[in-house]
Amino acid sequence: MSTLRVRFAPSPTGYVHVGNARTALFNWLFARHRGGMLLLRIEDTDVERSREEYEKQLLEDLRWFGLDWDEGPDKGGPFGPYRQSERNDLYAQYAAQLIEQGHAYYCFCSAEQLEAERQAELKAGRQPRYSGRCRKLPPEEAVRRKAAGEASAVRLKIIEGVFNWKDLVHGPTSFSSEVVGDPILVRSDGHPAYNYAVVIDDHLMAITHVIRGDDHISNTPRQLALYQALGWEPPAFAHLSTILGADRTRLSKRHGATSLQSFRELGILPEALRNYLVLLGWSAADGKTEILSSQELIAQFSLQRITKSPAIFDPEKLSWLNRHYLKESPLRRLAELSVPALVEAQYLGEPVGAPVLAWLERVVDAVLKNLDYLSQVPSATRLIFEYDAGAVVCGEETRHVVEEPAAREVLKAFIPKALAESGLTYERFRGIAKSVQEETGKKGKELFHPIRVAVTGAVSGPELEKLIPIFDEGSKLPLARHVKSVAERLREFADAARLL
DSSP states (O other): OOOOEEEEOOOSSSOOBHHHHHHHHHHHHHHHHHTOEEEEOBOOOOTTTOOHHHHHHHHHHHHHTTOOOSBBTTTBOTTOOOBGGGOHHHHHHHHHHHHHTTSEEEEOOOHHHHHHHHHHHHHTTOOOOOOOGGGGSOHHHHHHHHHTTOOOEEEEOOOSSEEEEEETTTEEEEEEGGGTOOOEEEOTTSOBOHHHHHHHHHHHTTOOEEEEEGGGGGGHHHHHHHHHHHTOOOOEEEEEOOEEOTTSSBOOGGGSOOBHHHHHHHTOOHHHHHHHHHTSSBOOTTSOOOOOOHHHHHHHOOGGGBOSSOEEOOHHHHHHHHHHHHHHSOHHHHHHHHHHHHHHTTSSOSSOOHHHHHHHHHHHHHHGGGOSSGGGHHHHTHHHHOOOHHHHHHOTTTTHHHHOHHHHHHHHHHHHHHHTOSSOOHHHHHHHHHHHHHHHOOOTHHHHHHHHHHHHSSSSOSOHHHHHHHHHHHTTSOOSSOOOOHHHHHHHHHHHHTOO
16 A cells, blocks of 8 residues: 655745645644655746745744655655755646647647737626647647747646546545646746646655645646546545634634744744644534643544534634643743743843843743733733833832822821831731731731732732742843842832822
8 A cells, every 4th residue: 555645835925824724734643643754845937926034934933833754855755855946847748748649739829819818708797618729739830830930838738528536524525627727837937837747746756645725625636637648546525614703704814823933922832722723624523622741632633523614713712721721831932932032022032041041931821810922921921021100100000009108108107117128028928918017917918919010010910929930030130121029119109109
């Protein structure tokens, strides 16, 4: 039995969209579940839009996403080269063979002629298709015109009939040849068309299953016609449903983040994105489990559980999954992943040494329960890195601690005792608060709320038990922005509020 082989074949014309990322993921899961091979092929025949930097970025993004492949432009393999731009000799060879065997012909129609035909078909209410004008040219005349230097494309002769295949997602599928027309194999500039190059490559690379988006369903009959002309056995096809936005239109930038790079910058963990994308059009064996590790996904994945209907992208569901994986992730990893955003916010400088990273673990732990994604770390930690006593005293939400007699009474008793400490641990902090409680009779929120506002500058936030050591340890570290200690904060607040 031959080895199962699948491929992911992106075009380096932009960043990897989540629809393509899901296609890559499903191919990867299918190959790993079945013990098969996954190859990466770069389809860069769109010369005008393909960029080397996009190829580099898509390789980096796919690795970040957690996918690996067995063959590809970066790894090599027995069926290379793995860039279509490096396979033009092969495309020319098979085009010549098809013409010689009478399955293809030279087309000399100009772009203006083809557009006029297209408009005429549309005006008549028909699906535009090539009229076959050059198909009737005697082969000798076509060869003579070609030799004379006249620009020409190569077209495949479509045989009348019906193209049938059993799609592994959609079931039995068929197209009449009437809606296909004679497709271009090689353009007049010598570059292969998509539907031509992909068939040559899939056959020569021994692809057994083609798993791709359902926007390619209409391409399948053209490709089947080419397989038939070449006498090759086609692979099995599985077409995945489209991903839609909440408004049920095709997912695009207007719906927010849609590329792997944008989710990476947002601070979505790759395991959360993998878990979420696999749920768009697929479900676990029990029909209800939603949180699955990569190992569980590989063990359970099958094409039979892919749905035909379009999947709706739900950012809230992705955030929910990301919160789960954030809580499961080691703090050191989250601290390291938070560094770029904190550097951009000018809270941290580079390089970030081990003492800062160790402290940053405590910072991330303090705010973790309030995070949907890691790009929120700078805003969540602002009260750690920024403190303005004047703004606290005058702030709409915080000025009550200066105006209310009960709050002033608590702070007048608390601040001198706290400032008398040479080093304020949380245990000493609690001890001082208890003595203030006994002295003033204030307890609970009436006691701790004024203290929180004076120390943090905010009416709510992480537990003081976590913040107290963060402030004092951070004040001693070489950060881009000085973190004020508890003593510094209380002294500045007392001066601004005229409490001492």
